[in-house]
Amino acid sequence: GAGVSQSPSNKVTEKGKDVELRCDPISGHTALYWYRQSLGQGLEFLIYFQGNSAPDKSGLPSDRFSAERTGGSVSTLTIQRTQQEDSAVYLCASSLPWLGEDGYTFGSGTRLTVV
C-alpha cells in the first residue's frame, strides 16, 4: 500500500478483555515500530522489529502486552486483560533498514478506550 495502515481506527473495550491491534507497514520497509501516545506522556516506545532480528521489547509496560510480526510484514499488538490505564492512541510506524531521508512513516493510529 501507499502508507502504513492500522486497524481498527477506534476500539472501545471493557476492562479485562483482550484486544488486538493491527499494523500493515509500507512494502519494503523492514523496520516496524509500535508507540503509545497519551496526553502528557508524549510518544512512548513499545517495541521495534527489524527484519529477522529478535525484536526490541524493552518498552513493553507489562507482560500483558505482546506483539508479533508475521512474514516480516503485518504486525499485531495484543493487550491482554485490558486496564483503564491502557487507554491511549497506539501508533505504528515503519521505515527502511536505516533512517533515511524520510525517517519513520506513521500510521493514523488506533484509539483504544477501556471502559
Add this chain to the structure above:
Amino acid sequence: AQRVTQPEKLLSVFKGAPVELKCNYSYSGSPELFWYVQYSRQRLQLLLRHISRESIKGFTADLNKGETSFHLKKPFAQEEDSAMYYCALSEYGNKLVFGAGTILRVKS
C-alpha cells in the same frame, strides 16, 4: 539512558511573531535529532532532521552540543503552523526516543 525534554506543553504566539520550540537531550554518544509534527486530524510526520540542515516550511533547528539542545525556530509564525511538535533522538539502530511534545498555537 537517553532522554528528550520538551519543557513547554503549550506555546501560544501571535501570527507573525517568532517561534522557538525548545528541546534538550541527554545522550552520551553522537546524537541524531529530529522534529516531527502532527497537524490536526493528520498523521505524525517528519518535519526535519539535523543532519540534512534544511529549512522546512520556514523552520530551522540547530544542534548545539555544548548546550545539548535542538530548538526549533521560525522567524514569523503562521496560523497553519498550529500543531503538536515532537523532538526525537535516535538511539542505536533506528529506534527513536520522543519528547512529551509541545502544542503550538498561533493566534490571529
